Amino acid sequence: MYLTQLMTQSRFRFLISGFVAILAVFLCSVSYAADPLPSWNDGTAKEAILYFVNAVTDKNSKDYVEPAERIATFDNDGTLWVEYPMYTQVLFAFDRVKKLAPQHPEWKIKQPFKALLEGDMKTVGASGMKGLMEIVMATHSGMSAAEFEKEVSDWLATTQQAKFKRLYTELIYQPQLELLDYLRANGFKTFIVSGGGIAFMRTFSEKAYGISPEQVVGSSVVAEFQVKDGKPVIIRQPKIAFINDKAGKPVGIYQHIGRRPILAFGNSDSDIQMIEYTMAGEGRRLGLFVHHTDEEREYSYDRKSHVGTLDKALDRAAAEGWIIVDMKKDWKKVFPEN
Amino acid sequence: MYLTQLMTQSRFRFLISGFVAILAVFLCSVSYAADPLPSWNDGTAKEAILYFVNAVTDKNSKDYVEPAERIATFDNDGTLWVEYPMYTQVLFAFDRVKKLAPQHPEWKIKQPFKALLEGDMKTVGASGMKGLMEIVMATHSGMSAAEFEKEVSDWLATTQQAKFKRLYTELIYQPQLELLDYLRANGFKTFIVSGGGIAFMRTFSEKAYGISPEQVVGSSVVAEFQVKDGKPVIIRQPKIAFINDKAGKPVGIYQHIGRRPILAFGNSDSDIQMIEYTMAGEGRRLGLFVHHTDEEREYSYDRKSHVGTLDKALDRAAAEGWIIVDMKKDWKKVFPEN
Numbered sequence: 001m002y003l004t005q006l007m008t009q010s011r012f013r014f015l016i017s018g019f020v021a022i023l024a025v026f027l028c029s030v031s032y033a034a035d036p037l038p039s040w041n042d043g044t045a046k047e048a049i050l051y052f053v054n055a056v057t058d059k060n061s062k063d064y065v066e067p068a069e070r071i072a073t074f075d076n077d078g079t080l081w082v083e084y085p086m087y088t089q090v091l092f093a094f095d096r097v098k099k100l101a102p103q104h105p106e107w108k109i110k111q112p113f114k115a116l117l118e119g120d121m122k123t124v125g126a127s128g129m130k131g132l133m134e135i136v137m138a139t140h141s142g143m144s145a146a147e148f149e150k151e152v153s154d155w156l157a158t159t160q161q162a163k164f165k166r167l168y169t170e171l172i173y174q175p176q177l178e179l180l181d182y183l184r185a186n187g188f189k190t191f192i193v194s195g196g197g198i199a200f201m202r203t204f205s206e207k208a209y210g211i212s213p214e215q216v217v218g219s220s221v222v223a224e225f226q227v228k229d230g231k232p233v234i235i236r237q238p239k240i241a242f243i244n245d246k247a248g249k250p251v252g253i254y255q256h257i258g259r260r261p262i263l264a265f266g267n268s269d270s271d272i273q274m275i276e277y278t279m280a281g282e283g284r285r286l287g288l289f290v291h292h293t294d295e296e297r298e299y300s301y302d303r304k305s306h307v308g309t310l311d312k313a314l315d316r317a318a319a320e321g322w323i324i325v326d327m328k329k330d331w332k333k334v335f336p337e338n
Numbered sequence: 339m340y341l342t343q344l345m346t347q348s349r350f351r352f353l354i355s356g357f358v359a360i361l362a363v364f365l366c367s368v369s370y371a372a373d374p375l376p377s378w379n380d381g382t383a384k385e386a387i388l389y390f391v392n393a394v395t396d397k398n399s400k401d402y403v404e405p406a407e408r409i410a411t412f413d414n415d416g417t418l419w420v421e422y423p424m425y426t427q428v429l430f431a432f433d434r435v436k437k438l439a440p441q442h443p444e445w446k447i448k449q450p451f452k453a454l455l456e457g458d459m460k461t462v463g464a465s466g467m468k469g470l471m472e473i474v475m476a477t478h479s480g481m482s483a484a485e486f487e488k489e490v491s492d493w494l495a496t497t498q499q500a501k502f503k504r505l506y507t508e509l510i511y512q513p514q515l516e517l518l519d520y521l522r523a524n525g526f527k528t529f530i531v532s533g534g535g536i537a538f539m540r541t542f543s544e545k546a547y548g549i550s551p552e553q554v555v556g557s558s559v560v561a562e563f564q565v566k567d568g569k570p571v572i573i574r575q576p577k578i579a580f581i582n583d584k585a586g587k588p589v590g591i592y593q594h595i596g597r598r599p600i601l602a603f604g605n606s607d608s609d610i611q612m613i614e615y616t617m618a619g620e621g622r623r624l625g626l627f628v629h630h631t632d633e634e635r636e637y638s639y640d641r642k643s644h645v646g647t648l649d650k651a652l653d654r655a656a657a658e659g660w661i662i663v664d665m666k667k668d669w670k671k672v673f674p675e676n
Contacts, residue, residue: 068550145592189552202596212406213596214527214552223592225585225611232611232618234592241593247563254483254561254572255579256594258540258551273563273570280570 036182039175039333045288045325049179052286056262057186063284067187071261073217073253073274074176076194076201078267078308079290080209082161082171084299087307089200090132092155096139104138113138137238140197141221145234152203166338169204173290175331176265180209183263191261193217193253193274195245199236217256219244246270250277267292268308275313275322287322289313294328374520377513377671383626383663387517390624394600395524401622405525409599411555411591411612412514414532414539416605416646417628418547420499420509422637425645427538428470430493434477442476451476475576478535479559483572490541504676507542511628513669514603518547521601529599531555531591531612533583537574555594557582584608588615605630606646613651613660625660627651632666 040046055063056070077083097107097116107113112131115123124131140148161171180190192201192211198218205211222237244252250273253261264271264278267290275287291310292301303311317324327334378384393401394408415421435445435454445451450469453461462469478486499509518528530539530549536556543549560575582590588611591599602609602616605628613625629648630639641649655662665672 068544191552198593198596206406214529214594216596220593223589225588225615227614232588232614234588234615250563250570250572251561255536255558256552258536258554276565276570277563277572 036185037175037178039178039331041330041332043330045323045330048286048323049182049288052263052284053182053186055284065262065283069259069262070183070186070188071191071257071259072183072188072263073191073193073257073261073265073278074180075266075268075271075274076192076196076218078292079194079265079271080172080176080192081168082164082298083267083308084292084301084305085307087196088161088168089196091159092152092200093135093139095155095159096151097135100139133240137221140200141236141238143236144228145199145223145236148199148236149203152200156204164335166335169208170338171335172208173331174333174336177209177336179265180211184210188263189215191215191217191253191257193244193249193264195219195243195248195270197221198244217244217252219248247273249274253277262286264288265290266313268310269312270309272313272316275320279320279322287320289317289322289324291324291326293326294331294334297334298327374523375513375516377516377669379668379670381668383661383668386624386661387520387626390601390622391520391524393622403600403621407597407600408521408524408526409529409595409597410521410526410601411529411531411595411599411603411616412518413604413606413609413612414530414534414556416630417532417603417609418510418514418530419506420502420636421605421646422630422639422643423645425534426499426506427534429497430490430538431473431477433493433497434489435473438477471578475559478538479574479576481574482566483537483561483574486537486574487541490538494542502673504673507546508676509673510546511669512671512674515547515674517603518549522548526601527553529553529555529591529595531582531587531602533557533581533586533608535559536582555582555590557586585611587612591615600624602626603628604651606648607650608647610651610654613658617658617660625658627655627660627662629662629664631664632669632672635672636665 037046037049055061056065058064074080077087081088094116097113101107101117104113107117112124112127112135116135156167156169159168160166161168164171183190190211192205192215194201196218198216198220201218202213202216205216206213220241222239222241224235224237226233226235242248242252249271253274260281261278262281262283263286264274265288266274271289279285279287289310291314292299292308294300301308302314303309313322314324316322375384375387393399394403396402412418415425419426432454435451439445439455442451445455450462450465450473454473494505494507497506498504499506502509521528528549530543530553532539534556536554536558539556540551540554543551543554558579560577560579562573562575564571564573580586580590587609591612598619599616600619600621601624602612603626604613609627617623617625627648629652630637630646632638639646640652641647651660652662654660
C-alpha cells in the first residue's frame with residue numbers, strides 16, 4: 001500500500017496524530033529535563049543548587065520567594081575568574097606604573113615605585129597595604145571616568161595571563177557562567193559584590209558574565225563632577241570612597257542593592273560576612289564557596305595562600321551549612337572553550 | 339436570504355474574511371496608536387518625549403540606542419511626588435524627634451531639638467543646614483536597617499499631607515507614572531537619583547513607581563556590619579556617607595549606575611548638574627524639568643522658593659535645549675485617583 005493511500009485511511013490518520021502528540025510531549029519533557037548546569041558534575045554542590053532554585057521558584061513550595069527578592073551575589077576574584085597568583089587588578093596597576101613612569105621621574109627614587117620599576121617584587125611586597133594603596137591611587141585616579149575605562153579595556157584586550165596564555169576575560173569559570181544563566185532564567189537578579197574596583201569590573205562584567213554595570217558592587221575612589229573645557233566630566237580622585245571587602249560586603253549590598261541576597265557565592269574568608277548576612281535572612285538561603293583544588297586545570301590554594309585565603313570558612317562550612325564547591329571534583333570543565 | 343445560506347456562498351465568505359482582516363489591522367493600529375501618556379496634554383513637552391523615545395528605539399534611526407544604554411534618571415522630591423511646602427523626609431524627621439523625645443530628656447535644653455519640640459519653627463529654620471543635619475542624624479541612625487525601614491513604612495502608612503489630606507505615597511504625579519511605564523515598555527531602565535535618603539525612598543519606590551530598591555540612588559549615612567545577639571545586622575551610623583545632590587548627582591550616577599543617562603528629569607536647580615551630565619553624552623539626549631505652576635491642583639513656586647528652587651535652570655533652559663514642563667499647562671491630571 002502506498003503512503004498516500006495509507007494517509008487517506010482515517011484510522012491511520014488517527015495513529016499519526018497520536019504519534020505526533022506523544023512526540024511533542026516527549027520533546028517538551030526532554031527540554032524540561034535538560035541539564036541547566038552541564039559543566040557541573042553530579043554531587044552535593046550541584047544538588048544543593050538545583051534543590052534551592054526549585055524550592056524558591058515553585059509557587060507551591062513553603063520556601064517560595066517572589067522574583068523581586070531573588071537576589072544573588074557573586075564575589076569576582078577567584079569566584080568568577082582567576083585570581084591566582086595575583087589579583088588581576090593589581091597586575092593592571094603594576095603595568096600602569098611602568099607605562100606612566102616616564103611622566104614620573106620622582107618614582108626612580110620613591111618606594112614602592114622604585115622597587116616595582118626595578119622588578120624587585122620582594123620590596124614591593126614588603127611595602128604592604130600602604131605601598132599597594134599608593135600604587136593603586138597613582139594608577140587609578142587623576143583621570144576622567146572615560147579615560148580610566150579606556151585604559152582598563154585596552155589593557156584587558158591585550159594582556160595575557162602568565163600560565164594560560166589567554167586574556168583574563170577568557171579565564172572566567174564556565175560552570176559559573178552556566179549558574180548565572182540558570183539563576184537569571186529563574187527570575188534572579190545577579191550581582192557582583194567584590195573587593196575589586198567597581199569601575200575596573202564594570203568594563204568587562206556585561207560582556208564576560210552578562211552582569212550590567214549597575215549590578216556591579218565594588219570598592220571605589222572618590223569621584224568629582226567637573227566642567228572641563230566646557231564639558232561636564234567625572235574625575236577620579238586619589239582617595240578611597242569605600243572598601244567593599246569583608247565586613248564591607250554586607251554594607252555594600254545594603255547601600256547599593258538595598259535587599260538581602262538569598263544566594264551568595266564567594267571563595268575566600270573575605271566573603272564570610274557576605275555569606276553570614278545572606279544566610280541570616282528569613283526563609284531558605286544558599287551560601288557557597290569555591291575551593292581551588294585543581295592544580296592541573298587551574299590552581300590549588302586555600303588556608304595559607306597570600307591571595308584568596310580560604311581558612312576559617314572551611315572550618316565553619318559544615319556547621320553553618322555552607323556549601324564548599326571542590327573545583328577538581330565538582331567542575332567538569334573550568335574555562336570556556338577558546 | 340438567511341444568514342446561514344449567505345455564509346455558504348463562497349463570494350460572501352471571501353468578503354467576511356476580508357472584513358475580519360481589516361478589523362484585525364484596525365485593532366492593531368489602534369493599539370499601536372493608543373496614547374501612552376494620556377495625562378499629558380498635547381504640546382512641546384509631550385511631543386519632545388514621544389519624539390525622543392521613538393528616535394532612540396527605532397533601529398533605522400540615526401539616534402538609535404541599544405536597550406542596555408537606555409538609562410533614565412528621575413529626581414524624586416518635586417519631580418515624582420510633592421515636596422512643598424517641606425520635603426517629606428524632613429517632616430518624617432520632625433515627627434520622629436517628637437516620638438523619640440521621652441528617651442532624650444537632654445533635648446529639652448538642646449537646640450534645635452528644644453525649638454522643634456516647642457513648635458518654634460523659626461528657630462529650627464535659623465539653625466540652618468547644621469541644625470537640620472543634627473535632626474536627621476538623631477532620627478536616621480543608631481538603629482538597624484530593618485528597624486529604620488519599619489519606622490519609615492509605618493509613618494508613610496499613617497501620616498497625611500496637610501493640604502491634600504492624603505498619604506504622601508498617594509501624592510505622586512500621574513503623568514510621571516505614565517512616563518515611567520512608557521519608558522520601561524520601550525526598554526529603558528528607570529532610576530531615582532535624588533538628594534533624599536536612599537533607604538527612606540527604597541521603602542516605597544517599588545510600590546509607588548515600579549522602581550526597585552537597587553535602582554534608587556540617594557544620599558546615605560555610613561553603615562556598619564555587626565553581629566548583634568548572634569544575628570548579623572546592618573547598623574546605621576550617625577555620619578553622612580554621601581550627599582547625592584547638585585554636583586553629587588552625576589557622581590552618584592557614576593558610582594551607582596556606572597552609565598551616563600540618556601534622559602534625566604528634575605525640577606530644581608539642584609538637578610542642573612545631572613541634566614548637564616546627561617546632555618553632554620554623545621547622541622540624542624533629553625533633559626526635562628517640572629515647573630510647579632499649578633497653585634490650584636498642587637503648588638506654584640520657582641525662583642524664590644525655599645524648597646525646590648527653580649531659577650538658573652529656567653534661565654538656561656532655552657539656550658541649552660532643556661524642556662520645561664509646565665504643570666498647569668502640560669499635565670491633564672496631577673495625582674492618581676483616590
